[in-house]
Amino acid sequence: MTPTRIKLDRGRGALGPALELVHTGRAPTRAVLTTELGVTRATAGAVATELQALGLITVDPRPHAASGAQGRPSHRLDIAADGPVVLAAQVHADGYRVALVGLGGRIVATAPACMTVDADPARIIGDAVAAGAELLRTTGRRCLGAGLAVPSAVAEPEGTALNPLHVAWPAGAPVHDIFRDCLTEAGVGVPGRCGNDVNLAALAEHRHGAGQGSHHLLCVATGHRGVGGALVLDGRLHTGSAGLALEVGHLIVDPAGRACHCGARGCLDVETDPLALLETAGVTPDPARSPLDQARALLAGDHPEAAAVTEAVAQLVDRLGQGLAAMVNVLNPDRIILGGLHQSLLAAAPDRLRSVVADRSLWGRSGSVPILPCSLGHNSLVGAAELAWQPVLDDPATALSAP
Amino acid sequence: MTPTRIKLDRGRGALGPALELVHTGRAPTRAVLTTELGVTRATAGAVATELQALGLITVDPRPHAASGAQGRPSHRLDIAADGPVVLAAQVHADGYRVALVGLGGRIVATAPACMTVDADPARIIGDAVAAGAELLRTTGRRCLGAGLAVPSAVAEPEGTALNPLHVAWPAGAPVHDIFRDCLTEAGVGVPGRCGNDVNLAALAEHRHGAGQGSHHLLCVATGHRGVGGALVLDGRLHTGSAGLALEVGHLIVDPAGRACHCGARGCLDVETDPLALLETAGVTPDPARSPLDQARALLAGDHPEAAAVTEAVAQLVDRLGQGLAAMVNVLNPDRIILGGLHQSLLAAAPDRLRSVVADRSLWGRSGSVPILPCSLGHNSLVGAAELAWQPVLDDPATALSAP
């Protein structure tokens, strides 16, 4: 009995970083893989061969376009079109959304978005997972993991959803356990992980969107109600010691502002959300429509009193700028990405917002941080997929051999 | 010509982590080194031998006290008493302070603290370095690096001191270059690095003081004027993308508060510094004495109107708690350490401070973060030494062979 094990020893340690480079689109060829990883061509070649053997990427021997450079053209590395996927789900106030997502953040298949409001987290998560399992059956793709985005802070390491303002859930819902149980029940035998939607959106934007290349990315977004923040440090989500970091909704941005349920006055949360825009512009909210939609309609010019809207926008932008400046002073990010209504406010008055942030932050230099809008559709969903991909990116060989 | 190189190959990769464990006092014996590093006894033994060969540690073959446990007693690992040192300097409003610091944060030699105020950063840093060079001459110790703590944010990567409020320097002083030039001039042929004093104090507390074991350590301190903050993430100082993070002095903690030079009202900076305490207690500051000393005298009971002092303390504690709560919501630390006047305020009204932070932070859980006083003397100085030790901790072999 010979102890002959197959010797695929070349480039196992660099496998994870290499896959991450391909995943984030920073390694189109073996040549750049060599320089980006800081290894020799031999190792990079072995890594590419290994990733190919695992079915994660394909190598296209045709020249990588006409690069115009001298020398032998490099082969293109592509994400395998029929490679494995992960199950990504997002739960929000109006229902849920499910998709299968491949490497590179590519949405491979989507179930029709479901619109319901359910006070029972187990039921809505169960429905979402069932829809995802159905997608897996019809497409026949191999599934390596599952991720869930919820509109609430998720406490680590217990995985309970704290203060889910935007859904009718009880506080402290054990979403992580529920998600895992639903996966088991639906016959999807993969581990599941949960995260806050804004956190996951930031992660997605960092890897595939407007945050690419940033080392200290701050992301702030308003959804239907409430403000969420996220910080991506050197490619990793910073969730604090217990998953509760970047709860920026209660920074005080207007000493004389509205009363907030937290007890203070003028919190970012109540000063820069859709309802605040409607109120300030003198519009009575229509309870039948989502405040975010109504606010966006206002910004799109759908209002007789344009002057009132302009003034309201100016006020919200000032408040938002004040809050962003506080975060800039504390976190010193190199880029800020805004989502939800904040993204619309940025579009409506970009110069004003940037100058407020610059004036209010301590050092001119850190105040000149670029402020950009989100660039991905469904970024929370893609972020949930990132959560599921993470174990594979950390150690592709074992993640693919395990099940 | 035989290519016989000496084969001291065992345990080179784990050398840095091992030294860090010894440095922070977490590896008293080879046995715990084995478990802490997660390597085999063979590797741990080789690492210890290598560190000994480098002259950084000594092995005491006598039993490590009477541990009471069964089995063969482990040998003690000690930091070499005559090992190399680094030059640490601290510049503050009243002058400078210099010391030679060994591994483990042990101050090996100190020059008498110098009390001068000089508007020229080159002169005072030059004096400090010269005093340090003299210490090196008299003690004859080998010097591996130099660190400087300044009372101002230090922009990375240029190394300029921004807004040095507490010394009479011009803004934008290139402290890093000045420090390097002074070292060269004084004949100390080692690289020098600069950092903010509160940042470095936090680093020192994390490695040798009240912050040991923390993964998300927040440190806030008031010196003579102004508030500084620092964050130590997983043992590494988080200075943001440009070295300007944790500039927490201008968080708004009292909407109706004092006007601040930054343009806003009620900034943490002006609401919780020594002058604020004196003013609130109705004491006219004596320009001949430092405000911090006067404030501390007040807290020590040196005042006829005790009730006024108690009330002033309560007010400052409330403001401080508000500011800390904002930081807790943004950063979610697992421990908070207070220095300077804030440390004294904590001592004067610990329960009140803790309850304000808990009430004001969003989730009760993150609000229950422990708040502790600094536990090291001269923590900025020791922190400056940590800065100088860092290259050695990262790669002991090359750091010691280079010069």
Next chain:
DNA sequence: TCACTTTGTGCAGCCGTGAAACAAATCCGG
């Protein structure tokens, strides 16, 4: 067509670690 440049691959070898066997030092129970 012949340099020249850049990319991919095969081969030897080294460096750092783990596994296992062995030796050493102490406690414990007789």
Next chain:
DNA sequence: CCGGATTTGTTTCACGGCTGCACAAAGTGA
């Protein structure tokens, strides 16, 4: 006092992951 039991330190061997080098391959440009 002596022989396990237990834990620690050392020695030896093997092996995985990488580098360095030589060479082949595939383009560009005079």
